[in-house]
Amino acid sequence: MPKVLISDALSERAVDIFRERGIEVDYKPGMKADELIAVIANYDGLAIRSATKVTEAVLEQAGGLKVIGRAGIGVDNVDVPAATKKGVVVMNTPFGNSITTAEHAISLMMALARQIPMANASTHAGKWEKNRFMGVELFGKVLGVIGCGNIGAIVADRALGLKMKVVAFDPFLTEDRAQDLGVEKVELDELLARADFITLHTPLVDSTRNILNADTLAKTKPGVRIVNCARGGLVDEAALKAALESGHVAGAALDVFEAEPAKENALFGMDNVVVTPHLGASTSEAQENVALQVAEQMADYLLTGAISNAVNVPSVSAEEAPRLKPYMLLAEQLGSMLGQLTVEGIGSVTVELEGLAAQLNSKPILAAALAGLMKPISDSVNMVNAPTFARQRDIAVSLTAHDRDCDYQTLIRVTTTDGSQTRTVAGTLFGGRQPRLVEVRGIKMEADFGTHMLYVRNRDEPGFIGKLGGALGEAGINIASFYLGRTEKGGVALSLVDVDAKIDDAILQRIRALPGVIRVELLSF
Numbered sequence: 101m102p103k104v105l106i107s108d109a110l111s112e113r114a115v116d117i118f119r120e121r122g123i124e125v126d127y128k129p130g131m132k133a134d135e136l137i138a139v140i141a142n143y144d145g146l147a148i149r150s151a152t153k154v155t156e157a158v159l160e161q162a163g164g165l166k167v168i169g170r171a172g173i174g175v176d177n178v179d180v181p182a183a184t185k186k187g188v189v190v191m192n193t194p195f196g197n198s199i200t201t202a203e204h205a206i207s208l209m210m211a212l213a214r215q216i217p218m219a220n221a222s223t224h225a226g227k228w229e230k231n232r233f234m235g236v237e238l239f240g241k242v243l244g245v246i247g248c249g250n251i252g253a254i255v256a257d258r259a260l261g262l263k264m265k266v267v268a269f270d271p272f273l274t275e276d277r278a279q280d281l282g283v284e285k286v287e288l289d290e291l292l293a294r295a296d297f298i299t300l301h302t303p304l305v306d307s308t309r310n311i312l313n314a315d316t317l318a319k320t321k322p323g324v325r326i327v328n329c330a331r332g333g334l335v336d337e338a339a340l341k342a343a344l345e346s347g348h349v350a351g352a353a354l355d356v357f358e359a360e361p362a363k364e365n366a367l368f369g370m371d372n373v374v375v376t377p378h379l380g381a382s383t384s385e386a387q388e389n390v391a392l393q394v395a396e397q398m399a400d401y402l403l404t405g406a407i408s409n410a411v412n413v414p415s416v417s418a419e420e421a422p423r424l425k426p427y428m429l430l431a432e433q434l435g436s437m438l439g440q441l442t443v444e445g446i447g448s449v450t451v452e453l454e455g456l457a458a459q460l461n462s463k464p465i466l467a468a469a470l471a472g473l474m475k476p477i478s479d480s481v482n483m484v485n486a487p488t489f490a491r492q493r494d495i496a497v498s499l500t501a502h503d504r505d506c507d508y509q510t511l512i513r514v515t516t517t518d519g520s521q522t523r524t525v526a527g528t529l530f531g532g533r534q535p536r537l538v539e540v541r542g543i544k545m546e547a548d549f550g551t552h553m554l555y556v557r558n559r560d561e562p563g564f565i566g567k568l569g570g571a572l573g574e575a576g577i578n579i580a581s582f583y584l585g586r587t588e589k590g591g592v593a594l595s596l597v598d599v600d601a602k603i604d605d606a607i608l609q610r611i612r613a614l615p616g617v618i619r620v621e622l623l624s625f
């Protein structure tokens with residue numbers, strides 16, 4: 101039974117779902133880094149929010165971990181490259197808290213416009229400072245949205261409802277989409293010059309880090325108000341403090357900070373700053389959504405192999421997963437055969453799909469072939485990290501789905517080059533499920549993949565098969581199946597011999613010494 105650890109404060113609906121799906125679950129919110137490192141080896145899945153930091157040190161101890169589920173959007177608290185290297189799927193819930201977070205951004209903008217938190221504190225203190233809190237209207241003002249994806253688009257929609265004018269800077273926003281949203285797509289400098297309010301909704305990546313800094317803040321309209329409900333690190337906090345002190349920026353509302361939890365911050369205590377402790381996603385509705393979604397997604401992956409919303413591996417839907425499984429096994433076994441036969445470093449891999457295989461989601465099939473190919477050089481390779489392994493080793497990878505007549509109902513062909521050698525193997529699914537080899541190095545032959553297989557290439561001469569059978573018999577090795585093929589009469593013959601026990605080195609040497617032998621290897625599937 102798979103086992104999952106929940107190390108952040110998720111809605112307990114997640115616990116119910118894991119249990120209903122037959123998954124053992126430990127609910128331990130607030131777990132410290134060293135506690136996590138100490139126990140992570142016991143789990144197949146880890147469900148988190150933003151508090152748990154899944155560092156390389158955590159992943160190093162995560163021997164059996166298969167999936168990290170982020171109940172929320174940002175995965176910047178997960179070392180995704182390290183997880184990928186380790187073969188761990190990282191998935192998030194990209195939509196479950198978008199509305200809630202957009203509403204928080206709008207709330208912060210309103211709080212800022214009318215100084216509600218400060219007025220609230222003053223009134224509670226019995227001061228009745230009616231003349232101190234003069235606000236500004238939103239009506240007719242320009243809102244600059246930096247990052248107009250899921251949340252930015254919802255914020256824009258709500259702002260339009262408040263009769264604001266919305267301009268958006270997002271390099272990936274198309275003119276058509278901007279038009280549909282009713283926003284004006286502009287460059288960053290124009291947004292900075294025109295916006296009365298700026299709201300940030302990008303991920304924290306290299307291109308967005310400190311996107312509001314001393315230089316860009318200097319380009320903003322005097323009296324601008326800034327809302328950051330996305331990620332600390334998008335706004336240079338020191339530069340913002342200086343701009344607030346000078347009065348160039350009239351106010352800032354921040355839900356996120358460069359360092360979190362933010363118990364201390366240079367912006368705390370400033371009159372024109374509204375702060376919340378990373379509450380963007382904190383509504384009961386959003387938390388129920390993301391907890392439910394992440395638990396279902398993780399359970400699907402652990403129980404069926406279906407992958408949704410993964411950030412480091414192609415998706416496989418719940419409907420596709422059972423259909424893809426035999427194809428992925430076939431691709432892995434074909435890749436594995438080539439991996440076991442490769443002597444030098446692999447230069448390139450080509451995966452071709454024909455017949456029914458050509459109509460399927462091809463990326464998981466490619467990833468499975470790569471995983472099989474690289475198994476002989478790494479114990480930890482799987483379909484999650486295989487594409488990275490291939491890239492790191494400068495292996496050129498290509499994938500083609502052919503729309504042409506095929507001798508088989510479905511066919512996967514894998515070709516590798518290493519040094520001067522090109523090797524091709526192809527296979528089909530017998531009865532739609534059972535992987536079967538149908539071609540090796542251009543030689544047609546039908547063979548099942550066995551646990552102990554002898555691969556023998558030899559000159560096609562009379563009497564060879566008898567000698568091979570004799571050598572195995574003398575060694576007490578029983579033959580389960582014998583598959584044969586050849587290029588042409590008197591050309592090169594190929595035997596794949598499925599035997600009942602492992603063949604040791606001494607027997608292998610005896611077979612290699614038989615007259616006419618070109619190559620003999622042991623294969624295992």
Ligand SMILES: NC(=O)c1ccc[n+]([C@@H]2O[C@H](COP(=O)([O-])OP(=O)(O)OC[C@H]3O[C@@H](n4cnc5c(N)ncnc54)[C@H](O)[C@@H]3O)[C@@H](O)[C@H]2O)c1
Pocket residue numbers: 173174175194197198201246247248249250251252269270271272273301302303304307308329330331355356378379380381382
């Ligand atoms: N405060 C919270 O509690 C909270 C809650 C949810 C999400 N978030 C954060 O909000 C952010 C946005 O979430 P989303 O769901 O809208 O993501 P999204 O991926 O749907 O949208 C992000 C947008 O940013 C744009 N973008 C990327 N690089 C850019 C750049 N250099 N300049 C301008 N735009 C750029 C992308 O094109 C995309 O449209 C994420 O960082 C997420 O973690 C915070």
Ligand SMILES: O=C(O)[C@H](O)COP(=O)(O)O
Pocket residue numbers: 149150151171172173174175197378379380381382
């Ligand atoms: O990226 C997100 O989804 C938000 O930052 C929410 O984070 P949280 O789950 O820790 O509230």
